[in-house]
Amino acid sequence: MVITRDDVIDWIKVYAQLLVEKKDYLTDLDSAIGDADHGANMNRGFQAVLSKLPGMEDQDIGTIFKTVGMTLLSTVGGAGGPLYGSLFIQAGKAVSGKMELTLADWADALEAATTGVVSRGKAVLEDKTMVDALTPAVEALKESVSKGLSLSEGLKNSAKAAEEGMIATIPLVARKGRASYLGERSAGHQDPGATSSFYLVNTAFKTWTNSHK
Amino acid sequence: MVITRDDVIDWIKVYAQLLVEKKDYLTDLDSAIGDADHGANMNRGFQAVLSKLPGMEDQDIGTIFKTVGMTLLSTVGGAGGPLYGSLFIQAGKAVSGKMELTLADWADALEAATTGVVSRGKAVLEDKTMVDALTPAVEALKESVSKGLSLSEGLKNSAKAAEEGMIATIPLVARKGRASYLGERSAGHQDPGATSSFYLVNTAFKTWTNSHK
Amino acid sequence: MKKLINKPEEVVKEELQGIELAHPDLVKVFYDPDFIVRVDAPVKGKVGIISGGGSGHEPMHGGFVGKGMLDAACPGAVFTSPTPDQMLAATKAVDGGAGVLHIVKNYTGDVMNFEMAADLAKEEGLEVEAVVIDDDVAVKDSLYTAGRRGVGLTVLVEKICGAAAEEGRSLKEVADLARKVNSLGRTMGMALTSCTVPHAGKPTFDLPEDEMEIGIGIHGEPGRKRMKLQSADEVVEMLMDPIISDIPYKSGDEVLLFVNGMGGTPLIELYVLYRKAVEVAEKHGIKVVRNLIGPYITSLEMAGTSITMLKMDADLIKLWDAPVLTAGMRKGI
Amino acid sequence: MKKLINKPEEVVKEELQGIELAHPDLVKVFYDPDFIVRVDAPVKGKVGIISGGGSGHEPMHGGFVGKGMLDAACPGAVFTSPTPDQMLAATKAVDGGAGVLHIVKNYTGDVMNFEMAADLAKEEGLEVEAVVIDDDVAVKDSLYTAGRRGVGLTVLVEKICGAAAEEGRSLKEVADLARKVNSLGRTMGMALTSCTVPHAGKPTFDLPEDEMEIGIGIHGEPGRKRMKLQSADEVVEMLMDPIISDIPYKSGDEVLLFVNGMGGTPLIELYVLYRKAVEVAEKHGIKVVRNLIGPYITSLEMAGTSITMLKMDADLIKLWDAPVLTAGMRKGI
Ligand SMILES: Nc1ncnc2c1ncn2[C@@H]1O[C@H](COP(=O)(O)OP(=O)(O)O)[C@@H](O)[C@H]1O
Ligand SMILES: Nc1ncnc2c1ncn2[C@@H]1O[C@H](COP(=O)(O)OP(=O)(O)O)[C@@H](O)[C@H]1O
Ligand SMILES: [Mg+2]
């Protein structure tokens, strides 16, 4: 069981659709500890991605990821733009030329993606950022691969880990990004970026598990 | 029974005191059809008058009125300043040199005062202005004089007429002053200037009747 | 009431103290009676130009005192016309021997107070002319009202007449010019929110979250009609149509287009409005040759806008472009 | 939400169209990627100066493009840093052969996007330096935050570096000057009300009628603490004390004092604040030798203020006084 190019395109489409629904929620989260734009930013970026999808459909997965990343870079702006841009660009480099992905490939891609986010944003775990959702997801994927778990089990584990990571941002005091200006007042609120990152990993789980049922 | 110089000073003091109480109410009336400052304007003016009273106390009534008028002119501003300024200045001219006033003198004074307001502001009856309170008060005074009524009866009649005039402004569409910009929307609201003018006439009635009981 | 003030009664005095401290290179401030004069007043041989009115419209008028615009401004209490003694003192302070022009916005209070000041000044032998500005098309100009209000056009009259006086034109010429500008310009305003007069302590009118007022003035007075919120483009059309049809402006006219912020409207919105206003003007064949965009005649923190159009000719353009050095408007100096 | 806009997604584009129509004598506007450049860019032999950031802070930055200030500005969505392609295109458009300075406000998004743009520009052989402005004393400057925000001082850096570039100073000199100004200036802000981001549609934070936020930034982000409303004088002390003690400024220092309006605060209040700010400075023996008062770096329609102090020397004064011709700031031209 592998992730096909169509699966990847589906994932992006479903995520873009989900952002339309979750836009206001993400913005609400960003209002509490940021500047009330994370939902609009992500939505603007993925709408732009959607409009470029037709041109990507016969490319390899690495190229698709890179194109998504470049599109996000030039449409999202804010912190999210370079971070999600790097995420996809680095994922693309990791699976360059591939037409389908095994669970191990996907683990590599998400690890490279997360490393991209970390090297761009310099956040470490518990800084209350998207890294707090991505890093556990990568670890869960790698563990699933080493245990020889199935694609759908691996995806499920990663989604669960991302969700826990996202929820774990609630009590944290932010040390990176705009929320860090709030100091102690940032505690008690869920990080918007961790939330959009959880959605990304969770959408991969849901979309790809569905298509392989 | 006459109105003494002390009565006149008392009247002004009591009116100034009343304006402190009615300031917000007058401003509310002015909010509805004007610019929310009539209470503050009148109060500022009469506080200034109060601070000048000590210097006026041994002047004749005409001079007292003129000083009050000049003080209002340089402290009230807006439409109220020139109108109430003219009111007192013209009243002062009418009773120039007098140390006490009969009901007839007072009728003359208020008539001159009202003529002063009319010639300054060019309002006619039912334009929804202070003239609507003052004119009936003058007429009531003159009628009381011609009927030979007592001071207190004459004052009472003038206060009653002013009150009716004030209330009669409610349904009117304003044709002068700021309220006229509202056109039809000015109907249904009591005119602030008619209200402060009613208070003036009513305070004369109350203060002078009290001191002659 | 949320305001960065100390006591409502002290706002104007403290503002004047701030202006005095901030702009000693431009103006001198006098107190009791309060007025602001150009630092080099009186300018010998130049017509002096004075305006004034209630405070709360800043930068108008105090921010327009300086070379090329006003010689003096008389601030009243918030939204309350100043008193004659202020205008009299200011008139004396700026009289350079060529007479003094009073630029008066058409409000009963302003007109009466300025009139009394002019009478007193004339009694003292000064030469004074007064021009009343009444550009607000929201108000029906009939015998049964106080006439149209003086609003946005006032800023343009002050700039243009200031330049003319600086050029050495006579009192009669400058007064005629003011009347000409007044005849060639029209304004219409609207509000999204009311303002709060400091001593009133609460908004002058309540405007539900989904409504706006069309045809407001600059004193928080209610407008002519209240309606559901509309888009920026629709608002511009609602303001421009009565302006254009009033004079009426016609195809081929060259105009100055002034999109004014009422105080609480961000500049970003004013540019959105300007964009549409130009489009509407062009649709009528009217060419926008000069513009002014920003909060120049405000109504405290009111959110809203007014649009002013002024028909231009070569002389007006030259005067508009002339140098000006004030706290609120600056060009070429 | 009460705004004079059409669609939230269109605000920035329509604003740019308005600017393009309004100021063809000053700027050219480019779209996709969006940026505003000085009409005569690139100026041969002159260091190009670029800034940018989220929209909603007007007149900053687009209003500061012109002779003597910025060569280009890159506007992002409201409160959202622009993207690298904008800064790359602007950098190319203003490069007159003497290199380009990026003036970046210290926000994670701005820093990362500008960094990527600078990297791309360098790859294309352009000479680029970036200076990050971080003057906000409301934020603890520790390893555990994103550092201090760039706020009011940015306006002063843009003016001063713009003048230096106009004088023909080198990229290194202008960049060092920017760093020097950044080291000599500090800002602190407060809000009486929240602003409403157009696409969010509701206020970013709720502030009860009797409370204010101290230590806010310029993006509607909550401040460091919330407290009961205080008088203007008390607010000034609360803002000035942390500024003065931070550098620390000392007796005998000469400063520029900048009292900024956040968008919804009337000018009359800014002068009331300025008056007190001068008093506080003087109490510390600090002499205010220059000032700036008005809404220059705003947060949409937020009511509030920020105070910036910048220690001046002869060179800074000369550069501050130098001519500038932009839509948002003008002197001597
Ligand atoms: N240095 C960083 N490293 C990783 N993630 C970060 C960093 N700074 C901010 N973020 C993430 O970005 C999110 C905010 O994104 P967004 O609102 O789009 O940008 P901005 O903060 O510029 O408005 C935060 O919730 C956080 O998860
Ligand atoms: N032309 C006029 N003649 C007589 N009274 C007038 C005239 N114009 C206005 N008024 C009176 O003045 C009152 C308003 O006074 P005030 O609020 O102090 O001045 P302003 O209208 O300048 O704010 C009105 O309620 C009205 O009674
Ligand atoms: Mg954000």
Ligand SMILES: [Mg+2]
């Ligand atoms: Mg009034």
Ligand SMILES: [Mg+2]
């Ligand atoms: Mg008034």
Ligand SMILES: [Mg+2]
């Ligand atoms: Mg942002």
